[in-house]
Amino acid sequence: MTYHVTVIGGGPSGLMAAIAAAEQGVETLLIDKGKKLGTKLAISGGGRCNVTNRLPEEEVIRHIPGNGKFLYSPFSVFNNYDIIDFFEGLGVALKEEDHGRMFPVSNKAKDVVQALLNQLDHLGVEVRKSTPVEAIDYGEDQHTIILKSGEKIQTNAIVLAVGGKAVPHTGSTGDGYAWAKKAGHTITELFPTEVPLISNDPFIKKKVLQGLSLRDVDVSVLNQKSRKIVTHRMDMLFTHFGLSGPAILRCSQYVVKEFMKGHRPVTMEIDCLPDEKQQELYQRLQKESKDQAKKAFRNVVKGIVPERLLDYVLELVAISHEEKAANISNAKLHDFVQYLKQFNVQIHDSQPIEKAFVTGGGVSIKEIVPNTMQSKRMNGLYFCGEILDIHGYTGGYNITSAMVTGRVAGMHAAWESMG
Structure with missing residues (x-):
């Protein structure tokens, strides 16, 4: 028939x-x-x-x-x-x-x-x-x-x-x-989208933030000139190999397209506090540090981001746990704020198309x-x-x-x- x-x-x-x-x-x-x-x-x-x-x-x-x-x-x-x-x-x-x-x-x-x-x-x-x-x-x-x-x-x-x-x-x-x-x-070039991303950055390799999820952050993909190609505000996750979670999956195709142009690694920028402008955040923390000068700076800023991320950023800007708020220089405070607003991760690869959604x-x-x-x-x-x-x-x-x-x-x- x-x-x-x-x-x-x-x-x-x-x-x-x-x-x-x-x-x-x-x-x-x-x-x-x-x-x-x-x-x-x-x-x-x-x-x-x-x-x-x-x-x-x-x-x-x-x-x-x-x-x-x-x-x-x-x-x-x-x-x-x-x-x-x-x-x-x-x-x-x-x-x-x-x-x-x-x-x-x-x-x-x-x-x-x-x-x-x-x-x-x-x-x-x-x-x-x-x-x-x-x-x-x-x-x-x-x-x-x-x-x-x-x-x-x-x-x-x-x-x-x-x-x-x-x-x-x-x-x-x-x-x-x-x-x-x-x-x-004609079959156009096949590539993975909605796929977890791989980073060889030392903090990823050392699993410093593995398993940590960030809620409602702005995740951006930067081009060669450090301009934002796309930004998505959603949750994300640090993994043992790199980054995953909704915001990352959504940005992933733009990273992969950069790879296809021969650009590697690609920078992803995480803004942990997207509702506050960098300058405003700097001024707010400067004022809080003055008002609570005798307190350890870590206690002044506690709760601003999840604790593991906070401790990692403090380490990056060389602020010890005991250091008093009064002793934090403007330069260090500026660096601290910059990391929270522009936390960069280098993406070296994506998981294969078989792992993509x-x-x-x-x-x-x-x-x-x-x-x-x-x-x-x-x-x-x-x-x-x-x-x-x-x-x-x-x-x-x-x-x-x-x-x-x-x-x-x-x-x-x-x-x-x-x-």
């Missing part, structure tokens, strides 16, 4: 594509090489599944720095609010948390995955798991998918939803890039029709999800992009396959 639509890949975009195709009443096949579908969904949001984000469309697109503007067209067909309605229609009640993130009320990712699987079943989608694809032969009117088992599958349209190269244990190991190239597509780069969006997700290079070929050169920050943005592009790809593949 010949299928109308075959979706390769059972992640968020593939599940959406298969459901959207089957809703149009066409013979739909979903194949995945893994034993389970929706693996990435099941681990997203710490196992609670951050389904989408409720922020206004403009804001959502702003949080997708990797070609987010491409999504205006698909969003006009199906957007983040439609995702919410879709899941609530399947009986998955959602709730909103900080920054617009939407989660199932049950806090269980498996409820989201199960709802999608039930819908595939209800729509009569044929699902084949543990079915790796060896190759694709593209034809004029039909395509042939050759499985590793040697079996050949005939289909009118193919939706490639195989993911990128990040989080490979979920099955996204970059298989799809070769199939896209074979169809005449999201793949940067992929199938060039210039070769995709935005309102249908169809290939401009090959009839009956559609792309969706992370195989595309689109990437966002964590917080429901990548899943939104995957589900929206999946929905649009599946719908249009079905329409074309009937044509």
Whole structure:
């Protein structure tokens, strides 16, 4: 038999594509090489599944720095609010948390995955798991998918939803890039985004601050001229290898892009007290030191930042624990304040793409029709999800992009396959 639509890949975009195709009443096949579908969904949001984000469309697109503007067209067909309605229609009640993130009320990712699987079943989608694809032969009117088992599958349209190269244990190991190239597509340079960063700075090597998290700090990436490329205010974490945590993950792609230009190491600057200007902080501490002249300076400034960081900075500016506030020179106070406002860490590398949450780069969006997700290079070929050169920050943005592009790809593949 010949299928109308075959979706390769059972992640968020593939599940959406298969459901959207089957809703149009066409013979739909979903194949995945893994034993389970929706693996990435099941681990997203710490196992609670951050389904989408409720922020206004403009804001959502702003949080997708990797070609987010491409999504205006698909969003006009199906957007983040439609995702919410879709899941609530399947009986998955959602709730909103900080920054617009939407989660199932049950806090269980498996409820989201199960709802999608039930819908595939209800729509009569044929699902084949543990079915790796060896190759694709593209034809004029039909395509042939050759499985590793040697079996050949005939289909009118193919939706490639195989993911990128990040989080490979979920099955996204970059298989799809070769199939896209074979169809005449350009793959832009792949790089890790939302990835922890590695530093060889002595204090990191000595694990001085390992395990220390800083709350609501400004983290910036500096260019070669020490100008800020980007700043994010969130939490961050010092680790045994370098830096991690939300602010770092969000800044990481800008660091990696500097590496790609041949700039290494890249300086990251942490402002531990972003609500107070440097001069104001200096004057405030100067006054407090005068008012409490007999006290040890360390006790005057205690609590301004976490204790381990405070002790490390005092050591850097050579102020002992016992030194009285009255004896601190203006020069030392100035240095102390500068470290709190501009704590610099040299980043020498990032963790590999396999450790990243999201793949940067992929199938060039210039070769995709935005309102249908169809290939401009090959009839009956559609792309969706992370195989595309689109990437966002964590917080429901990548899943939104995957589900929206999946929905649009599946719908249009079905329409074309009937044509």
